[in-house]
Amino acid sequence: MLLPAPNSSHNAICSTCNVSELCLPVDLCSKELLKLDQLNPIKRCFSRGDYLYRSGDKFRSLFAIHSGSFKTQVLHEDGREQVTGFQMVGEIIGLDAISTDTHACDAVAMESSVVCELPFNRLEALSREIPALQRQLHRIMSREIVRDQGIMLLLGSMRAEERLAVFLLNLSQRYAARGLSPIKFQLRMSRQEIGSYLGLKLETVSRAFSHFQNSGLINVKVRTIEIIDMKKLVDCVNSSR
Amino acid sequence: MLLPAPNSSHNAICSTCNVSELCLPVDLCSKELLKLDQLNPIKRCFSRGDYLYRSGDKFRSLFAIHSGSFKTQVLHEDGREQVTGFQMVGEIIGLDAISTDTHACDAVAMESSVVCELPFNRLEALSREIPALQRQLHRIMSREIVRDQGIMLLLGSMRAEERLAVFLLNLSQRYAARGLSPIKFQLRMSRQEIGSYLGLKLETVSRAFSHFQNSGLINVKVRTIEIIDMKKLVDCVNSSR
DNA sequence: AACCAGGGTTGATATATATCAAAAACCATG
DNA sequence: CATGGTTTTTGATATATATCAACCCTGGTT
Numbered sequence: 001m002l003l004p005a006p007n008s009s010h011n012a013i014c015s016t017c018n019v020s021e022l023c024l025p026v027d028l029c030s031k032e033l034l035k036l037d038q039l040n041p042i043k044r045c046f047s048r049g050d051y052l053y054r055s056g057d058k059f060r061s062l063f064a065i066h067s068g069s070f071k072t073q074v075l076h077e078d079g080r081e082q083v084t085g086f087q088m089v090g091e092i093i094g095l096d097a098i099s100t101d102t103h104a105c106d107a108v109a110m111e112s113s114v115v116c117e118l119p120f121n122r123l124e125a126l127s128r129e130i131p132a133l134q135r136q137l138h139r140i141m142s143r144e145i146v147r148d149q150g151i152m153l154l155l156g157s158m159r160a161e162e163r164l165a166v167f168l169l170n171l172s173q174r175y176a177a178r179g180l181s182p183i184k185f186q187l188r189m190s191r192q193e194i195g196s197y198l199g200l201k202l203e204t205v206s207r208a209f210s211h212f213q214n215s216g217l218i219n220v221k222v223r224t225i226e227i228i229d230m231k232k233l234v235d236c237v238n239s240s241r
Numbered sequence: 242m243l244l245p246a247p248n249s250s251h252n253a254i255c256s257t258c259n260v261s262e263l264c265l266p267v268d269l270c271s272k273e274l275l276k277l278d279q280l281n282p283i284k285r286c287f288s289r290g291d292y293l294y295r296s297g298d299k300f301r302s303l304f305a306i307h308s309g310s311f312k313t314q315v316l317h318e319d320g321r322e323q324v325t326g327f328q329m330v331g332e333i334i335g336l337d338a339i340s341t342d343t344h345a346c347d348a349v350a351m352e353s354s355v356v357c358e359l360p361f362n363r364l365e366a367l368s369r370e371i372p373a374l375q376r377q378l379h380r381i382m383s384r385e386i387v388r389d390q391g392i393m394l395l396l397g398s399m400r401a402e403e404r405l406a407v408f409l410l411n412l413s414q415r416y417a418a419r420g421l422s423p424i425k426f427q428l429r430m431s432r433q434e435i436g437s438y439l440g441l442k443l444e445t446v447s448r449a450f451s452h453f454q455n456s457g458l459i460n461v462k463v464r465t466i467e468i469i470d471m472k473k474l475v476d477c478v479n480s481s482r
Numbered sequence: 483a484a485c486c487a488g489g490g491t492t493g494a495t496a497t498a499t500a501t502c503a504a505a506a507a508c509c510a511t512g
Numbered sequence: 513c514a515t516g517g518t519t520t521t522t523g524a525t526a527t528a529t530a531t532c533a534a535c536c537c538t539g540g541t542t
Contacts, residue, residue, distance in 0.1 A: 074390050074391070074393075074394050076394060076398070077479060078479055078480075080394070080398045080399075081398075082390075082393055082394040082397045082398050084390050084393050084394075095382075095383055095386050096383060096386045096387045096390060097383070098379050098380060098382075098383035099380050099383035099384040099386070099387050100387075104387045104390065105390060124372070124375060124376065124379070127369075127375075128368075128369045128370075128372065128375060129369075131365070131369065134365060134368075134369060135365065137379075138339050138365070138382070139339060139340050141336075141339070141379070141382040141383065141386070142336055142337060142338070142339035142340035142382065143340040144386050145336050145337045145340070145382070145385050145386060145389065146337050146340050146341075146345045148386065148389035148390070148392075148393070149315050149323075149325050149337060149345065149346060149389070150315070151389075151393055152315070152323055152325050152389070152392055152393070152396060153315050153317060153321070153323040153325075155393060155396035155397050155440060156323045156396050156437065156438075156439075156440035157317070157321045157322075157323050157437075157440065158321075159528070159529090160528075160529070190488095190489065190490090191489075191490065191491095192489085196397065196398075197397075198397075199396060199397035199398065200529075200530090201529075201530055201531080202489090202490080203490090203491080203492085203529090203530075203531080204528090204529060204530075206490060206491055206492080207491085207492080207529095209490095209491090210491070210492080222489085222490070222537080222538075238318060238319055239319075400498070400499090401498075401499070431519070431520090432519075432520065432521095433519085441499075441500090442499075442500055442501080443519090443520080444499090444500075444501080444520090444521085444522085445498090445499060445500075447519095447520060447521055447522085448499095448521085448522080450520095450521090451521070451522080463507080463508070463519085463520070
């Protein structure tokens with residue numbers, strides 16, 4: 001319950017696009033693996049700032065992030081924006097579009113990135129033939145729902161510093177799950193984007209970072225984060241109030 | 242983008258439990274309808290306050306709400322709770338549990354209610370045989386993800402009165418979709434529950450109701466809501482700031 | 483190496499919402 | 513229909529975060 005997205009490893013579906021270490025679906029026999037090739041996913045490259053899709057675009061495919069990272073955001077007509085997530089290697093993006101056959105948010109590359117495009121009708125057809133794939137797809141969608149519930153808890157009932165602590169701990173876990181350092185990493189997003197995600201203004205995010213630094217929880221050097229005292233960071237989420 | 246859950250009608254899967262008017266899956270031929278009987282859903286009754294499931298329970302089934310209504314909530318260890326949704330007739334509940342085979346939130350009846358229990362393994366098996374059912378299941382999960390994104394936008398970037406306006410407009414739409422009056426209805430939830438859902442304290446919710454009433458947007462008599470000026474209520478969401 | 487632009491930090495102040503408290507309305511029950 | 517307990521409303525005040533503004537980095541470019 002602590003974190004919005006436990007977001008453990010085995011996420012994706014796309015075993016043929018070199019993310020297999022991270023996201024191979026559970027038990028597929030070799031015959032099934034062969035079938036999976038029918039998916040024939042196409043790789044596509046993006047630079048920082050490029051849109052993978054925009055709200056309103058016709059839905060055709062899900063995307064497995066092969067390298068790099070993206071943010072998803074919803075825009076309100078009056079210009080307000082809300083970042084709804086930061087996605088990294090091995091995560092699947094585009095699930096919101098299944099509902100109406102139209103993308104409901106924007107997905108923007110936060111750095112040079114490569115995605116595998118997974119045509120959804122083929123994915124559906126294959127998952128009728130391969131129960132393990134079907135189950136995996138359901139799990140991925142459900143995991144997104146659980147993640148969202150965690151963010152609701154965060155936005156609805158936590159104060160600024162707790163939110164930031166949850167955010168950092170979540171990143172830490174996800175980096176760890178990818179074999180990267182869970183205690184030192186580079187943020188790919190600006191204070192403004194973090195603020196939008198956490199329902200805070202960028203100044204508040206900046207102040208919270210400074211306060212964590214002054215309290216000896218973390219070391220911040222602009223976008224380089226080093227977690228000094230993981231336990232205190234965790235306590236910060238639980239103990240408040 | 243206005244509302245977190247457009248949440249239109251055709252929601253469910255359970256054609257055999259008399260909610261067919263509301264939630265019949267799209268185009269099924271009679272042979273497929275026959276197959277659907279294999280689901281053999283069991284009806285279960287609940288009184289106000291009863292738990293349909295609790296966080297941590299083993300996952301077996303999804304539930305289609307046949308009558309009445311439920312709230313779902315996540316609990317943080319330190320006692321904080323966040324209401325993540327209010328579900329009514331024709332809506333499907335339990336999707337969060339697919340991810341880990343364990344329910345990730347509580348579902349509590351808000352009044353006397355009846356649900357159809359839909360064993361998930363049978364649902365999966367059937368949806369491998371009936372593409373339209375598979376598609377419907379995917380749509381339902383995706384719709385939940387879109388709804389959650391709307392709530393993130395609400396919690397992350399709207400002020401108290403906007404949140405309440407969005408909440409009321411959403412209820413109004415959902416009642417309308419069920420053939421009930423979109424302008425006059427009974428709230429099933431307390432100020433405290435509304436507050437938890439909207440990330441506000443109950444006093445703030447109460448004040449916002451009073452302010453809407455004084456401004457002639459709605460008539461409030463405790464839990465009876467009458468929308469007097471729908472347009473102004475909509476404006477209230479868009480025009481602020 | 484100097485310069486510029488965008489992002490980040492920090493400070494002073496304003497404001498929306500929370501908190502605390504009391505009264506009022508409502509509901510269930512005997 | 514009186515009673516007690518809960519829910520709701522309203523008021524006064526406190527507080528967390530937003531807002532406004534200035535300054536400071538930092539990395540890239542000429």
